[in-house]
Amino acid sequence: MGPAESGEAGEGIPPPTSAPGTGVGAEVQRPTTSPIKSENARKCSDVSSPDEEGNSLHAQRLGIDIPLDSNDEELLFQAARIFKIENLSGFKNLKKLALIANEVTVIEGLEEQGPSLEQLELYQNHIRRIDNIQHLTNLRVLDLSFNNIRRIEHLETLVNLRELFLSSNKISKIEGLSTLKELRTLELGSNRIRDVEGIENLTNLNELWLGRNKITRMELPCLPQLARVSLQSNRIEEWNPALFGNCPKLCELYLSHNNLPSPPSEIRQLVELMVLDLCCNRIDSVEALASLPQLQDLWLNDNSLASLDKIRCLQQLPSLDTLYLERNPLQASLGPGYRQAVTDLLPRISQLDALSINSTVHIVQHRKDGEVVFGGAEGFVLQTVAFTP
Known part of the structure; x- marks a missing residue:
């Protein structure tokens, strides 16, 4: 089973990436923002696009080049060459505004949307500051990912905010979030953060995405509702067992691409843990x-596990279903018998690395060109040999 990525996804990202072990840098990404469904919605398909020869059209203005209806509850314009948020006066029912992959540099023009606006997505623009949104007190979702923001500011009044996405900016410090006690999802992947701080008041936080930063310490405050954490692709070299006691409800923990040693015994406190990504460490x-009763997905590829004896303890995991082990020394030492040896040792797993255990090898004979191709499930070619028809 691969991840339903999201993260790191987040991290810097929402589209799903490859499953662990399928490529260097494969990471879990955070989920996309939650949709608001409405019959009164105007989308990017309602406006003109580049001409048939692929030439970019001139800048377009909301309400002038792009017709608007003040009864619209949703406005979604992607890659429409919009430079400015304007002409939204009278939009009393606007619940969602999404200007994605445009040319916006300043958050403005939302003076009348305070009571109604619930979702604001300005993903992939050129915004440098978080400003002019203090009055949007009913905002539930704010996505300012892929901009040029350097500081988290002016969010204190957004006390109903539940999802905040700020990935792929230039943020170096977590701050200004202490009043956001309803926050459930915080995405800060692909920034310049060195310390995990300023989140101790976020006691309802469920997801925290901090991949691709410059974090050196595995430190989290007491977050009793936290279920998913990503600290992938940082600079962490030591375990901090306090994390396990501070976040007892963790069910997904992503720590790949750090420089971590073997996990400490205190990790057994995470009795609800279902997904653990430790690939690309030491x-x-x-x-x-061996004492994680709910663990289903375990990613250990690209580490230093030397032999089958080193993973024999995984027989004690009653729920283990998916295991990534490739590119450990044990794979080289076992040679072609690697896959069979691991599945004999752990007969309950249904997937090893990228292939299902139940994949049946089949033979396809290409008599025309004198080859026999030994194939596997999902298009994986295992071996090609020549033969004489």
Whole structure:
């Protein structure tokens, strides 16, 4: 089972990436923003696009080049060459505004949307400051990912905010969030953050995405509702067992692409953990993981596990279903018998690395060109040999 990425996804990202082990840098991404459904919606398909020869059209203005209806509850314009948020006076029912991949540099023109606006997405523009949104007190979702923002500011009044996405900016410090006690999702992947701070009041936080930063310490405050955490692609070299006690409800923990040693025994406190990503570290023992009763997906590829004896303890995991082990020393030492040896040791798993255990090898004979291709499920070619018809 691969991840339903999201993260790191987030991290810097929402589209799903490859499953672990399918490429360097494959990471979990955070989910896309939650939709607001409405019959009164105007989308990018309602406006003109580049001409048939692919030439970009001139800048377009809301309400002038792009017709608007003040009864619209949703406005969604993607890659429409919009430079300015304007002409929205009278839009008393506007619940969602999404200007994605445009040329907006300043958040403005939303003076009359305070009571109604619930979702604001200005993903992939050229915004440098978070400003002019203090009055949007009913906002539930704010997505300012892929901009040029350097500081988290002017969010204190958005006390109903539940999802905040600020990935792929230039933010170096987590601040200005102490009043956002309804926040459920915080995405700060692909920034310049060095310390995890300023989130101790976010006691309802459910998802925290901090991949691709410059974080050196595994430190999280007491977050009793936290279920998903990503600290992928940082600079963490030591475990901090306090994390397990501070976040007892973790069900997904993503720590790939750091420089972590083998996990400590205290990780057994995470009795609800279902997904654990430890790929691309320096792990040579996984004894501590044997007491995780709910663990289903375990990613250990690209580590230092030397032999089958090093993973024998995984037999004690009653729920283990998916295991990534490729590019550990044990794979090279076992040679062609690697896959069979691991599945004999762990017969309950349904997937090893990128292939399902139930994949049946079949033979396709290409008599025309003198080859026999031994294939596997999902298009994986295992071996091609010549033969004489």
